Amino acid sequence: MRRRPSRNIANESSGYYMEIVPSPKYLHPAQSSTLVAVGSDVYKIGGGDHSTCKLSKRKCSYSFSVLDCRTHTWRQAPSMWMERDSSSTATFFDGKIYVAGGCDKRYAGYPDRVEAFDLEKQTWGFVTNPRVFDRYHKYKPARECHCVIDDVLFFWESGAFKWYDSKTHLCKEVSDVKGLPDLQDPKFCKMAMVDLGGKMGLLWDTKTSQECKIWCAEITFERRHGDEMLGKVEWFDSVFSTHVSCSSFYAVSASV
DSSP states (O other), X not given: OEEOOGGGOOTTOOOEEOOOOOOOGGGOOGGGSEEEEXXXXXXXXXXXXXXXXXXXXXXXXXXXXXXXXXXXXXXXXXXXXXXBOTTOEEEEETTEXXXXXXXOGGGTTOTTOEEEEETTTTEEEEESOOXXXXXXXXXXXXXXXXXXXXXEEEEEETTEEEEXXXXXXXXXXXXXXXXXXXXXXXXXXXXXXXXXXXXXXXXXXXXXXSXXXXXXXXEXXXXXXXXXXXXXXXXXXXXXXXXXXXXXXXXXXXXX
């Protein structure tokens, strides 16, 4: 997502917009993969390639590729040891990318098998369930739409923002998010969250018979009295529109 120069920003517009990054056909469809950002790179994990998904409907693979957000170019990386799809969970911790779940049915006996990719050595290895996944195992609904900001897990569940502090084991609803549209409106379909340097980037789409729009809001959160969380929308705007249906989308934040 980029911001237009000030002179090109219309009144009441945030000026932000999404820029399309070309991708090789073998990297599609993205909806069958998991994404995680490390520095200026975005890692695409698992999922079937374009031809495999189209012919056999399989959405699992050993695939592991990298998008360099500075040059907008893709490169292949060493393959995983287990085939995984978009239901897997991935996170970066202490120099390694940990991936759990989302395995092909042939690995039914190992549902929680975790792999770790060492960025320095560029190698994969199996590990026992690391503590870094504790918050995800406790609150599985958060996997669909969640982000971690300053060690607090925020997620959307049953039409409400919720938050979980892994240090105090406290889980509650966010008291209020001022300035946010009613996301329980039926025209709102998919959602995604991402940490934007201590703030939340919230994306959602709206659909009509003519087009699909993706919206973005930047939200700040304030914790009061230890167990109360309040949010405030700094801005929200439509950042992308297309005549193609948005079946799913993901959000990651990379440093460039």
